[in-house]
Amino acid sequence: xxxxxxxxxxxxxxxxxxxxxxxxxxxxxxxxxxxxxxxxxxxxxxxxxxxxxxxxxxxxxxxxxxxxxxxxxxxxxxxxxxxxxxxxxxxxxxxxxxxxxxxxxxxxxxxxxxxxxxxxxxxxxxxxxxxxxxxxxxxxxxxxxxxxxxxxxxxxxxxxxxxxxxxxxxxxxxxxxxxxxxxxxxxxxxxxxxxxxxxxxxxxxxxxxxxxxxxxxxxxxxxxxxxxxxxxxxxxxxxxxxxxxxxxxxxxxxxxxxxxxxxxxxxxxxxxxxxxxxxxxxxxxxxxxxxxxxxxxxxxxxxxxxxxxxxxxxxxx
Numbered sequence: 001x002x003x004x005x006x007x008x009x010x011x012x013x014x015x016x017x018x019x020x021x022x023x024x025x026x027x028x029x030x031x032x033x034x035x036x037x038x039x040x041x042x043x044x045x046x047x048x049x050x051x052x053x054x055x056x057x058x059x060x061x062x063x064x065x066x067x068x069x070x071x072x073x074x075x076x077x078x079x080x081x082x083x084x085x086x087x088x089x090x091x092x093x094x095x096x097x098x099x100x101x102x103x104x105x106x107x108x109x110x111x112x113x114x115x116x117x118x119x120x121x122x123x124x125x126x127x128x129x130x131x132x133x134x135x136x137x138x139x140x141x142x143x144x145x146x147x148x149x150x151x152x153x154x155x156x157x158x159x160x161x162x163x164x165x166x167x168x169x170x171x172x173x174x175x176x177x178x179x180x181x182x183x184x185x186x187x188x189x190x191x192x193x194x195x196x197x198x199x200x201x202x203x204x205x206x207x208x209x210x211x212x213x214x215x216x217x218x219x220x221x222x223x224x225x226x227x228x229x230x231x232x233x234x235x236x237x238x239x240x241x242x243x244x245x246x247x248x249x250x251x252x253x254x255x256x257x258x259x260x261x262x263x264x265x266x267x268x269x270x271x272x273x274x275x276x277x278x279x280x281x282x283x284x285x286x287x288x289x290x291x292x293x294x295x296x297x298x299x300x301x302x303x304x305x306x307x308x309x310x311x312x313x314x315x316x317x
Contacts, residue, residue: 019046026039037077038079038311066086067141073148073307091112095108108198111144118133122211128208146185161199165195230265238303255269260281262285
């Protein structure tokens, strides 16, 4: 547990009138798909956007803030998180058809909407181009934050505008050209601290029935090729240009390698699974081992897709 963490002490500088759910010493293993990790200093589930603004504006200015959707791309170290964790999936879940012409349409989706739901919603309104979102095991907010993608497409190819919030609780509408975008990376050119609340997606009018069939096929492909029955965080590493991380990992005979309760999946080498009571340290140590081995044997420095936050537990430095 980090030295600065004040678990069990009163929370300071929070404004009165919060309508959401505020908890201290919250086990983050319940909120991440790896089902491992330490506690958060405080966790907040906002009632709505206005309530989130009140919460953010009442936090100490130097307190770290982490927005979490389904926790499908996140590892929280065993020592816990110094700061505030905001859980968006349970609160910001609205999705709507904004307008539609003969050739295109706009969908607005809150950050807490599951990415596959966006794909299905679009198909249900005969809009095509979002089918790949069915293969992203997270929320719209997470997909926006990392330009998530699969099957040759990326989130910011269809997202045209985002709704964000800053520490003062002020809302902003940001156009796509206000972001520096690249493979699995999104950054405001203006360099201000903001969090995604939702986005508008522009899609082409097409055959909704055919789109639903594509979604069904993509989901079946995931079931066949990925270890969905075990706790995991999706792809651990980005694919190097012109290659695949899974191929490199497998070429180093790491498929099935296990440390504690963490294992490189025998089904897909770019997945690390919790095979039973894995600690966050088990998972992170296995990530480090894979990185070091691939660099030594293949000369390739793998880049992580997963985000690691928090402090290692004492004794695991």
